[in-house]
Amino acid sequence: MAGKVFDRVCPFCRLSVDAGLSNGLVPWSLRCPCGAIALGSPRPKDVIDAMIKHYDISPSSEEYGDFHASTAWTRDFHIDTRDGGRSVEMPDSVIVHWRWFLRKLPWEKPAGPMTDRENLEWLTKQAEKFYDLMYDSRRPGNEYREAKEAFEDAIALAWKMGLGDEAARLEKRLSHIKAVYTKQFSGF
Numbered sequence: 001m002a003g004k005v006f007d008r009v010c011p012f013c014r015l016s017v018d019a020g021l022s023n024g025l026v027p028w029s030l031r032c033p034c035g036a037i038a039l040g041s042p043r044p045k046d047v048i049d050a051m052i053k054h055y056d057i058s059p060s061s062e063e064y065g066d067f068h069a070s071t072a073w074t075r076d077f078h079i080d081t082r083d084g085g086r087s088v089e090m091p092d093s094v095i096v097h098w099r100w101f102l103r104k105l106p107w108e109k110p111a112g113p114m115t116d117r118e119n120l121e122w123l124t125k126q127a128e129k130f131y132d133l134m135y136d137s138r139r140p141g142n143e144y145r146e147a148k149e150a151f152e153d154a155i156a157l158a159w160k161m162g163l164g165d166e167a168a169r170l171e172k173r174l175s176h177i178k179a180v181y182t183k184q185f186s187g188f
């Protein structure tokens, strides 16, 4: 068998994965604790269709053409993807094509109730993540708006907590990001 052999190691976090996905979209699947999934099928096209169902997204063919032909479009949905290689599965020695996917969720869910300090850290983390995503996006206006919202919430919270230096730092960061957006991305 030519090409890479599927090794069950998550390419995003390097964990060796053995838990399956329960939704049964394709006969072979894995789920990594980091949130990544691996989908396997004898037909690579079915892997893409299962991923689209799994994430409940609807890429339009007018915009993306044949979305089975390339996976570059998944970036617009914040989905990172890697070829997983192939495995031979019993009983019929069928060759299964694997692909890994990791969706960078827009607003990460907090683990539970947060103190103001934890909330401030969480908001700052979301803000910086949206700012990073802006560079990968075909519609950076969306990410910019989310980043701005998260920064504004963080700034308001920092003032409320009496953390003037932190609020000032965040305001400076937000002005920088506004400037970057205006200079490089506006018009999208």
Ligand SMILES: [Zn+2]
Pocket (backbone or CB within 6 Å): 010, 011, 012, 013, 014, 015, 032, 033, 034, 035, 036
């Ligand atoms: Zn992982």
